[in-house]
Amino acid sequence: MTPVATEDLRRQNTASVLRSLRHDGPATRTELARRTGLAKATVGTIVGALVDGGHVSESDAVPASRGRPGRPLVLTGGMLVGLGLEVNVDYVSAVAIDLGGAVRLERTVAVDGGDPYDVAVGLAQLAAAELTGEGIRLTGATVAVPGLVDRRNGVVAMAPNLGWRGRPVADDMGEATGLPVAVENDANCAALAEARRGATVGLGQSVYLTGTVGIGAGVISDGAIVRGTSGFAGEVGHIPLGDPAASCGCGRQGCWEASVGLRAVLAAVGVSEDGTPLEAAEAVSRRAAADPGAAETLEGVGVLLGKGVATMANILNPDAVVLGGFFVPLAPYLLPAVVREVEAHVTAAPYATLDVRLSTLGLRAAAAGAAEEALTQVFTGATAV
Amino acid sequence: MTPVATEDLRRQNTASVLRSLRHDGPATRTELARRTGLAKATVGTIVGALVDGGHVSESDAVPASRGRPGRPLVLTGGMLVGLGLEVNVDYVSAVAIDLGGAVRLERTVAVDGGDPYDVAVGLAQLAAAELTGEGIRLTGATVAVPGLVDRRNGVVAMAPNLGWRGRPVADDMGEATGLPVAVENDANCAALAEARRGATVGLGQSVYLTGTVGIGAGVISDGAIVRGTSGFAGEVGHIPLGDPAASCGCGRQGCWEASVGLRAVLAAVGVSEDGTPLEAAEAVSRRAAADPGAAETLEGVGVLLGKGVATMANILNPDAVVLGGFFVPLAPYLLPAVVREVEAHVTAAPYATLDVRLSTLGLRAAAAGAAEEALTQVFTGATAV
DNA sequence: TGACATTAGTTTGAGACTCGTACTAAACAG
C-alpha cells in the first residue's frame, strides 16, 4: 500500500503549501518555507507552478519593517472547484466552493412530489455546465444524503425519508454527469462545513450534532470525517439513552431520538408539526417564551440532550460539540441544561474543556460541507493540481 | 507540516515493506513488489538495507511451480525492540517485542506497598540493560497506566487507583532510563495488542472494552490508537446509561460503571470482593453455575453491557468489539444478552455486521500493547530503521 | 546622497530516490 514515487513527493508538498495558505492565511514564499519546513527554493518552485496554474496569485507587496518587501501569496483557486449537493425530501441544494474557499455557485430547487434524485442530477448537470463554461475544472461532486451511506461503494444503504434503499448513487450520478461522484452522510458533511468555515474552525477534533427529523452526528478529526469501517459512524439517533418508556418511530423503546427528536419535542410541548423542522422549532420557542411550563419541559429535553453529548464526549474526547438544526432556535432553553450535564458527566471535564457551541452555517451546512469534501483530495495531496 | 524530502521517501517505502511483511507474512522480493506497488528494483534496494541492518533475513528458498525459486524474506527484527510497561496498583509488568512480533522479554514484579512508579523505573532500567547487552536497539518505551493520560506532554492527569495526579511520567522516566518514553492509557494499549496480535488482527476498526475495577475502552482505527484531542477518548466508565438509581464511586448517579463494573456485579450476585478482579469474577461464575437467580442477575448486567456496546458501535461503527478483563470469565452469562442488545440497538446492524468477541490475550494485553506502541513509529515510517 | 544592512526570492549544482529496461541467475520440462 501507499507506493510513493518521487512525483508523489511534489504532490504532497504542494498540498502542504495549499493547506498552509488555506489554514493560516496568505503568506510570502519565505514565510511559507518557515511554516511548512520546506526549503525556500522548493517553495519557490511549487509556488511557481501554482501561480502558472492560476490557483494562487501574488497580492501587492507589503513592506516589512526592513529589507526587501515580500509579496504575499493568496489562494485564488478560481480554477479548481468542488461541487456539493444536498438531497432532501423537499429540496435539493447545490453549492460550489473553490480552492480559496469562496462560494462560486449556490442553488436550491424545491422537489414537488417527484424523485429528489432526478432533481439532484439535473442540478448537478446545470452546475457543471455553468462552471466549466467559465474555464473551471471541477474536482468532483459529493452528494450529502440523510441516511446510511456505504462509502466504500458509493451506495446509499438506507435513507428512510427519501425512500431509498441500496441505491448506487455514486455510480449512477457519476455516469450522468461525467464527474467523480462520492456519497456522504449529511451530518458528516455539515460537521465538515462547520470545521472548515463555521463554528469549529481551527479545532483538531469536533462533533456536530444535528436535529432535523431525526438526530445525526458527524465526527471530525484533524480536518477529516471519521467514518468508521463502513461509513455508518455517527448514527446516534437510536442509542439507548432516552426515556425507556418512549416509543421510537423505528419500533424500539428508549431511543435517544424518541426523547430529544423533533417529534418528541413537539409532542411534549404541545405544538403541531407544521412546516419545516426549523419553523416548527421556532413555534416551540415562541410557546416556551410565553409558557413557563413549556420552558421547563424543554429543560428536561436539554438534560437528555446533555447526557447524549456527554456520552459522545467521553467516547471521543473532542474539543467541541456543535449543535445544529432545530436545536439552534431552541438553544436558549436547552443549552444551560446541556452544559450542566456535560460538566457533570464528562470524565475529562476538569482536565480538558469541552465547548458546546451552536451551528453558524444553518441550512447551507450540508451542501457546503459536501463541496468541501469534494475538494479535500486536493488538500491531502491525493489529486494533483 | 509534514515536510517531505527525498530521504523521507525511503523511510516511507521501507515502512511499507515492513508493514507488508508484518501484516501479510513472509514474501519474496517480487511478491513484495506486487504487494506494495513498488518497482522490483526499489524493493531490492530496500530489502538489501534491511538485511544489512539485521531486521530481515532470507529463509530457505521455496521452489515455486516453475522458474527460479524465490527466497522468502522474514522479519527477524532481532535488532529493534519496543519496550512496554504496565503499571498497576499491585504489580508492574514489562514486555519487550521485536520487529518480528516475537516477545523478547517478559517480567512481572509485585508492588508491596511502595510507589509503583519506583518499581516501574527499576524494571525499565533492568530490561533496558538486559536487552542492550545483547546488541539490541530499543526504539523507546511506552508506559500503560490505568487513568487519564495527556499524550501531548506525557503527563498522567489522574490515575485514581495509583493515587497519581498531574505526574510527568514521560519526562521523569525518560530521564531515568535514557529512552524516549511515552505514556498511554492501559485500555488503549490492550486494544492495540488485540488488534496486532489478538482477537481483532486484520480488522480496520475495533473497540476494546475492559472491565477491571472500572470500565475502560480503547478505540483502534487502521492499526492506530484513536485518542481524541487530549488523549482522553474511551473514558466510558461514567457515561450515563446505567441504572439511574445506582450510585457510582465517583459520586454521580447512573454511571455505566455503577451498573456493570466489578463492584456492582459482585454486590448484585452477593459475592465478596476477594483477590484480583479475575479471581472475584471466577467466584461469580461459579456462583452463577450453581444458582439460577445469580445467572439471571448476570443476564441483566449483560443487557446494560450490551446497551453500552451498542452505543459505542453507533457512534464509531467498528468491525468488532472485544470484551476483556473480568468480562471474559463471565462471558457465558453475559454474551447472549450483549449480542441481543447489539442487534436490537445498532442502527447499521442489517448492513454491516458487528462482531462481539472475547479478549484472547488476557492480563498481558496492556504491556504487550504498550510494547507494540513503542514500535509503531518504525512501522509508520516516522523513525528510520 | 550613497554605502551598508537586511530581508525576499532565484539560480545552480549535488545528492537521494524511484522507475523501466535490459541483463544475469536458477530452477524445471522435454
Next chain:
DNA sequence: CTGTTTAGTACGAGTCTCAAACTAATGTCA
C-alpha cells in the same frame, strides 16, 4: 542439453529537494 519461466540485479534517466551562492529590493544612517 536446449528452451522456458520466474527471481533478482545493474544501470541510466528522470524527478525531486536542499544548501549555498547570488541577485533584487527596500530601509538606515552617516
